[in-house]
Each structure stands twice: as structure tokens, then as C-alpha cells.
């Protein structure tokens with residue numbers, strides 16, 4: 165995790181700190197349920213804590229939390245079990261999971277698929293397939309159908325490893341591509357991020373008969389630049 169200015173220097177988590185984090189995930193999920201949300205999605209991708217434990221690039225431990233792919237997955241397993249314990253058996257529990265890191269010494273696709281294989285046993289109800297740490301999860305310049313669905317090869321591998329419903333994210337821009345993925349069975353649901361920042365009502369427009377792809381340019385200018393605040397589409401072509 166980035167070091168906060170003025171904060172303490174990072175240190176390897178103690179066993180007690182890890183146990184407390186696992187318990188905190190459980191309590192957080194309990195609050196989500198109590199607040200009336202329809203389900204919980206764990207974030208296990210993009211360099212956040214669960215992904216950090218799963219990834220050999222960041223997990224250099226040699227105790228029961230690291231040192232082999234099985235031990236690196238343990239944190240996710242414990243978190244999933246703690247959350248399920250807290251929210252009960254009938255409450256939807258999903259995960260957004262990074263299954264390939266694309267960084268030196270990072271999680272390989274084989275290791276990611278192995279995690280997918282265990283998710284149902286750990287109480288998950290569905291998995292959203294993503295990849296990458298940092299910028300590689302939001303690929304730029306998805307402007308042609310052949311650039312779309314850039315994690316489809318990884319989803320196909322995940323499909324072989326689980327019967328859980330699969331959600332695919334990453335460069336979904338045109339109905340044609342999305343429908344072909346659903347028809348093929350590589351995923352059961354489609355997830356979008358940047359297109360909905362630019363056109364929040366896009367799914368309704370498609371439902372009402374629009375056939376054009378998302379207008380999103382995948383320029384990543386939705387992230388605030390220096391001196392800017394908040395997530396918004398800052399493409400020059402907005403409204404054109």
C-alpha cells in the first residue's frame with residue numbers, strides 16, 4: 165500500500181494483525197448487510213490487500229500466510245469464511261478477483277485459476293474476473309471490437325475451473341461483443357465501469373433499442389488530474 169505522508173513506515177503484518185484484519189472484513193460485511201445492501205463483493209483484485217496476499221510479487225512471507233501459492237491464498241480463504249459466517253448462508257457474496265498480475269514475479273494465470281477453483285468451497289456465490297495491478301486493469305484506447313473484452317482469455321480459463329456464475333469486466337463496449345461472450349458461455353454477466361462514468365444510463369438506452377457501442381474513449385481521464393477533484397468523464401468529446 166502507498167505510504168501515507170507522515171504515517172508509520174510499513175511493516176510485515178503480525179499474526180495478530182492478520183487475524184484482526186480477517187475479523188474486520190467479517191464485521192464490515194455485517195454492517196453492509198445491516199445497512200440494507202443486497203450483497204457484498206470482496207475486492208480481491210488490482211493490488212488491494214487480498215490481491216497483495218495472493219500475489220508472490222508482494223507476499224514475501226514464509227509463514228502460514230505465504231511461501232507457496234496455497235499459503236498465499238489463505239488470507240482470502242479466511243476472509244471469505246469470516247464474511248460468510250457473519251452474513252449467513254443466504255446472503256449474496258461475490259468477489260472481484262484478479263487472476264493474473266502482469267507484473268514481475270506477480271500472480272500467474274495458472275495460480276489465479278487455482279484460486280478460482282476454490283471459491284465455491286469458501287462460500288462465494290459468484291466471481292468477477294479481472295486482472296492487473298494499477299493501470300493495467302483499466303486498459304486504454306479500447307476503440308475497436310477487437311480491443312474489447314481484454315480479459316476474455318483469462319475468463320475462458322476461469323470458466324474451466326468453476327461452475328460459479330462468472331462476471332467479466334474490462335473493455336466491454338459493444339452489444340455484439342458482449343452477446344458473443346454470453347453466448348459462448350465464457351461469462352454469465354457483463355460488468356462495465358468507464359462507460360457508465362460517461363453514460364450512466366447506457367444499459368437503459370441499449371434496452372430501448374440503441375445499437376451503437378458505448379461512447380467511452382477509454383482514455384482514463386475520468387481519474388482526477390492534479391488540481392482536479394472526483395471521478396467524472398473529462399473527455400473533450402463529451403456531448404458531441
Ligand SMILES: Cc1cc2nc3c(=O)[nH]c(=O)nc-3n(C[C@H](O)[C@H](O)[C@H](O)COP(=O)(O)O)c2cc1C
Pocket residue numbers: 207210260294301302303333334335336355356357358359384386387395
Ligand atoms: C476512475 C476509475 C475508478 C475505479 N475504481 C474502482 C474501484 O473502486 N474498485 C474496483 O474494483 N475497480 C475500480 N476501477 C476499475 C474498474 O472497475 C474496471 O475494473 C476497469 O476500469 C475495467 O473496466 P472498464 O473497461 O469497463 O472500465 C476503477 C476504474 C476507473 C477508471
